[in-house]
Each structure stands twice: as C-alpha cells, then as structure tokens.
Amino acid sequence: MRKPKERSAPYWSALGCVLSVVAALLFQAAPTRLIEGITIMPTWPLMVIFLWSGLRPYFMPPIAVFAIGITQDLLTGAPMGIWALSYLVSISVFRFRGEDGMPRDLPPIVLRFGGTLLLAQAIAFSAGFFALGEMPHLQPLIIETIASILMFPMLAFLAVRRRRGSRSGFIGG
Amino acid sequence: MASRRTARHDAEHGVRFSRTIFIMLIVVSSALIMFDRPASRSVAFAGFRASFTDIAAPLLELAAQPIRAVKGIGPYFRMQGDLAAENAELRQQLIEARYWEDLAYRQRDRIEVYESALNVQTQATQDRIGAWTVADPRGPFVHARLIGRGRNAGIADGYPVINLYGLVGRVYETGERSARVLLLTDLNSNIPVMVDRSNSRAILTGDNSEYPRLQYLGRNPDIEAGDRIVSSGDDGVLPRGLPVGVAVPTRDGGWRVELYSDQAPIDFVWVWPYVPAVIPQREEAETASAEVETDLPAPAETASVEAGDTAQPATEEGGQ
Numbered sequence: 001m002r003k004p005k006e007r008s009a010p011y012w013s014a015l016g017c018v019l020s021v022v023a024a025l026l027f028q029a030a031p032t033r034l035i036e037g038i039t040i041m042p043t044w045p046l047m048v049i050f051l052w053s054g055l056r057p058y059f060m061p062p063i064a065v066f067a068i069g070i071t072q073d074l075l076t077g078a079p080m081g082i083w084a085l086s087y088l089v090s091i092s093v094f095r096f097r098g099e100d101g102m103p104r105d106l107p108p109i110v111l112r113f114g115g116t117l118l119l120a121q122a123i124a125f126s127a128g129f130f131a132l133g134e135m136p137h138l139q140p141l142i143i144e145t146i147a148s149i150l151m152f153p154m155l156a157f158l159a160v161r162r163r164r165g166s167r168s169g170f171i172g173g
Numbered sequence: 174m175a176s177r178r179t180a181r182h183d184a185e186h187g188v189r190f191s192r193t194i195f196i197m198l199i200v201v202s203s204a205l206i207m208f209d210r211p212a213s214r215s216v217a218f219a220g221f222r223a224s225f226t227d228i229a230a231p232l233l234e235l236a237a238q239p240i241r242a243v244k245g246i247g248p249y250f251r252m253q254g255d256l257a258a259e260n261a262e263l264r265q266q267l268i269e270a271r272y273w274e275d276l277a278y279r280q281r282d283r284i285e286v287y288e289s290a291l292n293v294q295t296q297a298t299q300d301r302i303g304a305w306t307v308a309d310p311r312g313p314f315v316h317a318r319l320i321g322r323g324r325n326a327g328i329a330d331g332y333p334v335i336n337l338y339g340l341v342g343r344v345y346e347t348g349e350r351s352a353r354v355l356l357l358t359d360l361n362s363n364i365p366v367m368v369d370r371s372n373s374r375a376i377l378t379g380d381n382s383e384y385p386r387l388q389y390l391g392r393n394p395d396i397e398a399g400d401r402i403v404s405s406g407d408d409g410v411l412p413r414g415l416p417v418g419v420a421v422p423t424r425d426g427g428w429r430v431e432l433y434s435d436q437a438p439i440d441f442v443w444v445w446p447y448v449p450a451v452i453p454q455r456e457e458a459e460t461a462s463a464e465v466e467t468d469l470p471a472p473a474e475t476a477s478v479e480a481g482d483t484a485q486p487a488t489e490e491g492g493q
Contacts, residue, residue, distance in 0.1 A: 029309070029319075030236050031240055031318075033309055033438050062198050063194060066198045066201070070205075074226070075229060077314075077315040077317040077346075079205075079209045079315075080206070080222075081201075081203065088202060130206060131209070131211070134360055136381065139382075140313045
C-alpha cells in the first residue's frame with residue numbers, strides 16, 4: 001500500500017525544494033519595504049539551503065548552492081560570485097554529515113545554522129570589500145544576521161516536526 | 174527498512190558534495206568576483222546581467238503585486254484617528270499648492286518665450302517615463318532597485334530617476350524590459366550638486382549609508398544646516414535644479430544630505446530621458462567655423478596667397 005506513495009514522495013519533496021528556493025529568492029528581492037513595519041529582511045536563501053541540505057542532501061549539491069548564490073547576486077545587483085562563494089564555503093563547512101544527518105532536536109540545528117550564517121556573512125563581507133574596493137556597510141549585514149537568527153528557529157521547528165512525522169528514520173548523508 | 178535505507182543512501186551517494194566540483198565552483202566564484210567589479214564591469218558582463226533581469230522582471234513584478242496590495246493596510250489602521258487633522262492640513266497645503274501651480278504656469282510660459290527667442294530645444298517635462306519598482310533588495314554591497322521598464326520604453330543608461338519628492342538615482346544596466354537604478358546612497362554614486370541658496374558646488378557621494386556625503390565643498394563653503402541641495406547639472410548628464418535633499422552637518426565638521434526621496438518608500442518612479450540642451454552660441458560658432466574652414470584654401474594655396482600669388486596659378490603649378 002505504501003509503495004506508490006513512497007515513490008512519489010521524493011518528487012513532491014523536490015517540488016517543495018524548488019518552490020521554497022524560488023520563494024526565498026523572490027522574497028529576498030521583493031519590495032517588502034513598501035509594507036509599513038517590515039524594514040529588516042533575514043537571509044532567506046541561506047536558511048532554505050541549510051535546511052534542505054540537512055533534510056535532503058541530494059537536493060543541494062554544490063552546483064545548486066552555487067546557482068542559488070549567483071541568482072541572488074544577480075537579483076540584488078551585487079557583483080557576481082559574492083553570495084555564491086559565501087554559501088558554498090559556509091554550507092560545506094557546517095553541513096550535517098554522517099549517517100544520522102540532521103539531528104531531530106532544535107538547539108544543535110540552530111547552533112549550527114548560527115555558525116553557517118556568521119561564516120557566510122564574514123565571507124560575503126570580505127568578498128564585497130575586495131570587489132567594491134571599499135568597506136561595505138556593516139549595519140545591513142548585522143541586521144540581516146540578527147533577523148535570520150531570530151527567524152530561523154521557526155522554520156527549523158517546522159522542518160524538524162515534519163521529520164518526526166516521517167516514516168523513515170534516516171535523513172541526511 | 175534496511176533495503177529502503179540502502180536505496181536512499183545509494184541515491185545520495187552520487188550527488189554528495191563532490192570535492193572536485195566544489196573546488197571548481199569556488200574557483201569560478203572567485204573569478205567572477207574578480208572580473209565583475211562594478212567599477213570596471215565589462216560590456217559582456219553588463220549585458221548578461223541586464224538579460225538576466227529582463228527574464229526575472231516579470232516574475233518579480235508578479236511577486237510585488239501582493240505586496241503592493243497590502244502596503245496601505247498598516248497606515249490605514251494607524252491613521253484612522255488622525256484623519257480629521259490630516260484632512261485639514263491637506264486642505265491648507267492645497268491652497269498653498271494652488272499659488273505654486275499658478276506660478277509654475279507663468280514660469281513655463283516665460284521659459285517658452287525665452288526658448289523660442291534663443292531657439293533652444295529642451296526635453297519637455299511630460300516626456301518622463303513612469304515605472305514601478307519590481308525589486309528592492311537590501312544588502313551591504315549595492316543600493317539599487319529594479320524597475321519594470323527598459324529600452325523598449327525609451328530608457329537608457331545614465332537617465333535620472335525621480336519620485337514624487339526628489340532625485341532617486343540614475344539608470345544603469347538597462348535591459349529590454351527592465352533597468353536597474355543606482356541610488357544616491359550607493360558607494361558608486363557621485364552626483365554634482367549645489368546649495369540652492371548660495372550656488373556653492375559639491376559632489377554628492379554615496380557610502381551605502383542613509384545620508385550621502387557632500388565632498389569637494391571648497392575651503393570656505395557657503396552652506397548652512399537645512400539648506401536645500403539640488404543637482405547642479407555640471408556633469409551634463411543630470412539636469413540642473415532637481416531637488417536632492419537637505420544639508421545636515423556632521424560631528425567631524427563635514428556635511429551630509431538627508432534625501433527628499435526617502436520621505437516615503439520608493440515604489441513608483443519617473444525616468445527622465447534627459448538630453449542636455451545644446452548652447453546655441455556654441456552651435457552657431459561651430460557651424461560658422463566649419464563654414465569658414467570649407468571656404469578657406471588648402472595649405473598650399475594659403476602659402477601661395479601669402480606669397481602674393483593667385484590661387485589659380487598655384488593650383489596649376491601644384492597639378493603640374
């Protein structure tokens with residue numbers, strides 16, 4: 001009885017992954033400042049990359065991470081390669097490895113995401129300094145980091161909850 | 174359970190973080206950062222970026238629609254109590270605006286008379302191209318916005334962009350259906366401006382902060398806090414007199430500008446296809462000098478004329 005559902009599940013997950021990536025990129029670039037009260041924006045693409053690389057590592061190979069980074073560069077008008085390099089390095093350093101993959105408890109996930117985020121922002125800052133020839137403004141990076149750390153537990157909670165409800169015990173690689 | 178686990182593990186095995194691909198992509202990213210610098214961006218890179226924004230613009234426009242739909246909700250609930258007072262204030266402003274409207278019409282008629290007398294061809298103000306902001310990404314590197322109109326609508330690189338309150342920035346990376354606007358606050362933005370009261374010149378330089386700096390003001394600049402800053406038009410790219418902002422002194426003795434365009438979120442903007450007016454005297458002088466040059470004899474002829482010979486024998490001699 002479960003077989004057909006099992007086969008179709010990866011496709012639904014793949015669709016979910018693609019849609020969440022597109023939504024994250026669009027939301028990052030959208031003119032949300034028009035809505036009163038929304039003045040800060042977390043790093044949505046990094047959150048999505050981090051969670052999917054934990055939930056379904058085969059959905060987030062290096063080329064996908066690179067493509068998401070380049071797309072963000074092009075959408076935001078930043079020099080190409082900044083976010084691509086930043087995401088590639090930070091995800092490769094902090095992604096979940098081993099047989100167990102992403103843990104089922106929230107604190108270690110949030111902690112690891114914090115490390116990923118800080119490394120990503122540090123690389124982006126350095127690369128931006130090199131590309132622009134001037135020190136990028138630090139304030140937006142700090143605001144983005146704080147907003148991401150505040151927002152991430154909610155997304156991670158949803159992801160972990162979904163994992164707890166899933167049949168398979170093994171997720172990750 | 175075991176078989177399912179093995180199957181998935183096998184499936185993952187082929188698409189794991191491959192070290193070779195990873196290193197290759199790191200090299201590509203680094204190369205892109207090196208060659209795609211805003212200050213020295215090649216035409217090919219700029220073209221690629223513009224083509225990408227052309228493709229992304231319709232999707233971004235679609236994503237911006239719900240945001241535009243809900244943008245008024247916040248102020249609506251907040252300002253219900255202030256509506257009466259605001260209404261009275263607006264009526265007062267309308268009365269004052271009527272005086273300025275009348276003055277503007279008179280000035281327009283006057284300018285038309287001058288232009289006709291001097292035979293100056295300037296762009297009419299109604300030629301501005303309206304455009305909606307489709308992307309407003311915020312970040313530490315570039316302060317730019319994407320608008321949903323491009324070359325198809327007559328937009329080109331360098332055109333000034335204004336909103337209801339003042340100058341927003343300049344167009345760069347123009348695609349067929351989209352264009353990016355470099356804001357005055359961006360690191361790469363340098364605009365010649367002047368103090369409206371004293372005509373003191375300066376360069377408005379963005380540094381990615383909310384208040385761009387006023388540089389090259391001179392040793393004893395005639396500037397005061399609250400002075401109105403407008404574009405000077407000295408670069409020949411921007412028209413003169415576009416409202417920019419208000420002068421604000423800094424603690425270190427410098428000056429910054431509080432931008433008029435930041436009074437409200439930038440949603441709808443006008444792109445001004447500004448073409449600098451040709452100064453008639455210079456044009457006439459150039460035409461006249463060209464005419465004189467064509468009438469002048471060739472150097473050999475000139476030499477013979479100076480020697481007292483006629484042009485005809487000299488030519489004949491030269492020909493022989």
